[in-house]
Each structure stands twice: as structure tokens, then as C-alpha cells.
């Protein structure tokens with residue numbers, strides 16, 4: 671196994687974790703167990719998603735505030751343009767900044783009816799991620815992540831259009847791109863090369879989706895334009911009723927992907943945790959990221 675030849679790998683790799691705001695008390699308890707388990711791994715930041723149609727606006731804010739006040743972690747607030755006027759988006763940004771949030775993930779978002787339905791910008795709203803980035807930068811935000819699509823966004827007619835949109839976001843102030851999940855590292859590498867050729871030099875951080883449920887991932891992938899390779903389906907074939915083996919295979923698959931990316935020179939990884947700690951923790955362990963004993967508390971004002 672490659673890791674045995676790379677004992678120093680943990681020094682070179684940085685990670686971030688993505689969470690979604692919980693909908694119920696049970697989900698809230700699970701999220702905080704997850705946050706507490708992952709916190710000692712000292713991620714660069716953790717991000718909290720923003721639900722379709724701004725539906726989780728309050729819950730996103732509450733989760734971000736709790737991370738700021740109760741943990742040592744640096745939270746990034748996701749924000750979308752969906753169903754919001756410019757004034758409303760500007761007010762949400764101002765609230766986050768007042769709260770002490772320093773990092774943002776700026777997105778257009780999907781229509782409330784779901785991924786794949788035709789997107790109509792709010793008549794008085796920001797119409798895409800690039801415009802939202804400009805609004806964040808105008809209010810002084812300096813750490814602004816945006817989305818990137820190694821297999822191109824389903825609405826992009828071609829890669830040139832897709833890269834052009836990424837370039838607009840960078841020109842407007844984006845400082846980092848985080849990719850949609852993918853399973854073929856060659857696809858990611860080609861996308862990064864395309865971006866660099868287009869003069870995009872911000873980090874393009876791979877988004878890694880540990881496969882908690884192959885069936886769920888395959889369904890989601892087909893809706894958001896991510897390809898599930900036949901070899902991946904083969905790895906999980908027959909494991910639907912065997913959660914323990916499924917989890918072991920998922921950890922191995924993700925570690926293999928991350929280690930291969932490290933070999934290709936990638937140093938930052940963003941994990942879509944689905945609010946579960948175990949797979950992300952195991953993968954981080956395998957790539958040499960270890961829990962630290964002491965985690966200093968950072969107050970909201972000092973964050």
C-alpha cells in the first residue's frame with residue numbers, strides 16, 4: 671500500500687470538511703458528534719451548506735454561529751442566489767460578517783423544485799455565482815470559495831463556457847474553487863490544466879465524497895452530471911446489505927483516490943462528510959492526518 675512508502679504525507683496534506691445544517695434534534699446531535707470527532711484533525715476550515723431556495727438560511731446561520739462560539743474551527747458559510755433579491759443577499763452577507771464569519775462559499779444554487787429544473791434568477795437578484803462573489807467582495811469578504819465542475823456543470827454547453835464562468839468568479843474576487851465530487855482523477859487533472867491555460871491560478875480543491883451509500887451516490891451523481899465509473903459500481907456490487915464491508919470498501923476507495931491525487935501534487939482536500947465522521951476520519955488517518963491532543967478554543971471575536 672502506497673502509504674507505507676509515504677510516512678511524511680500528513681505534513682503535506684490539508685483538509686476541510688463540509689456539513690449541512692440539521693433538520694431535527696436527532697440530526698443536530700449527530701452533527702455535533704461529528705464536529706467534535708473531526709475537530710481534533712485541525713481542518714483548514716469547515717463549511718456549512720445553504721439549502722435549496724434559501725430554505726436553511728436560519729439553520730445555516732445557527733450552525734455557523736455554534737461552530738464559531740463552541741469550537742476552535744473556522745467556519746465558511748455557503749450562500750446561494752436562489753429566490754433572493756440583491757438587498758436580501760446583501761443583508762445575509764452583512765449578518766454573517768457581523769457574526770464574525772470570515773469565509774464564504776458563493777453559489778448560484780438550484781431552483782427550489784430541485785436539481786435539473788430550469789433556473790430562473792430572482793428578477794432583482796444576483797443571477798449567478800460570479801455576481802454573488804462580487805457582492806461578497808464589495809462588503810470586504812476576502813476568503814471566497816466557489817464551485818468548479820471537473821465534468822462541467824450540466825447547464826454548461828461545453829468546457830469553454832464552464833471555464834469562462836469560473837474565470838468570471840475569479841476576476842470578481844474568488845480565492846479558492848472547490849470541485850463537485852468526481853471519481854476519476856484524470857478528469858480532475860484535465861480540468862485543472864484547462865483552468866490554468868485559461869489564466870485561472872487559484873487553488874482548485876478536489877471535493878471528495880466518501881461513498882456512505884453507493885445507491886444514494888449513484889442517484890445523486892446522475893442528477894448533478896458526475897460520472898460513476900463502472901469500476902466503482904463493481905467495487906460496491908453486492909454490498910447493499912452489508913454495511914460493514916461497504917464502509918471498509920468506501921474508506922479504501924476514497925483513500926486510494928486521495929493518495930493518488932497527493933502523488934499528482936495535490937495538497938488540499940475538501941470532504942463532503944454528509945454529517946458523518948467515520949469515513950472522513952478514517953481516510954484522514956490513512957493519509958497521515960492525526961488528531962492533536964489539545965485544541966485551543968477560538969472565540970467568535972478572535973476567529
Ligand code: FAD
Nearest residue numbers: 719720748777778779780798799817823826832835848850
Ligand atoms: P454558477 O457557477 O453560477 O453557474 C453554473 C453554470 O451555469 C456555469 O458554469 C455556466 O455554464 C452556467 N451559467 C450560469 N449563469 C450563466 C450566465 N449568466 N451566462 C452563461 N452561463 C451561465 N447548492 C446549494 O443549494 N447549497 C449549497 O450550499 C451548495 N454548495 C455547493 C458546494 C460546492 C463545492 C459545489 C460544487 C456545489 C454546491 N451546490 C450547492 C450546488 C450548486 O448550487 C449547483 O451545482 C448549481 O446548479 C450551480 O451553482 P454554481 O454556483 O455552481 O453556479
